[in-house]
Amino acid sequence: MKTLAILVLCSLAVICLTSDAYQPASDNPAQEGLFVERAQAATVVRQKRAAGELTLTQLESLREVCEANLACENMMDTEGIIAAYTAYYGPIPY
Template sequence: MKTLAVLVLCSLAVVCLTSDASTGSQPADNPAQEGLFVEREQASTVVRQKRAAGELTLTQLESLREVCETSEPCDEMMDTQGIIAAYTHHYGPIPY
C-alpha cells in the first residue's frame, strides 16, 4: 500500500514538472515579453542612483579630506568653502 502511494505521488510530480517545462520552452512572439525591456519607472528603481553630496558617510568625507590635504590650494579652499566644493574643484566629481 505504501509503495502504491509513493508511486502515485512520484507520477504526479513528474506530470507537474513536465507540464511546466513544456509551456516555458515556447518562444515568445514579442521580445518585450522575454524580459529584455523594462519600464522606465522599474529601471530607475533597479539602477543605482548617484547619491547627493549630503549623503556621504563620515568615513567617505574623511577620505576626501585626506586627499585634499595633500594639495595646498585644495586644503585652503577646504577651510573656506568646505570639503565637497574643494574636492570637486580640484579633483573632479566625487567617486562614490
C-alpha cells in the same frame, strides 16, 4: 567511436531543434524583458547620492585626498570639502 559521437551530437541537435523551448526570433518580435519601466529600473539601479548624504567616513576620505594638494586644502578651508574636492579631482566617486 567517432561515428557514435557524431550520431549522439546529431540526435541532440534534432531534439533541441524540435523541442517546444526553441522559438525563432521572428516568433517573438517584441522580445519581452528587454525593456523595463522607469520605476522598476530605478529600484534596480543604484541612485547616485546627493552631496549632503555622505557619511563621516566618506567625508574624511575626501579630506585626506584633498590635504595632499595645498591649493585644494586652502579651498577646503574656505569653501568646504565637497566644493574643493569637486574642483580639483572631479565628481565625488561615491
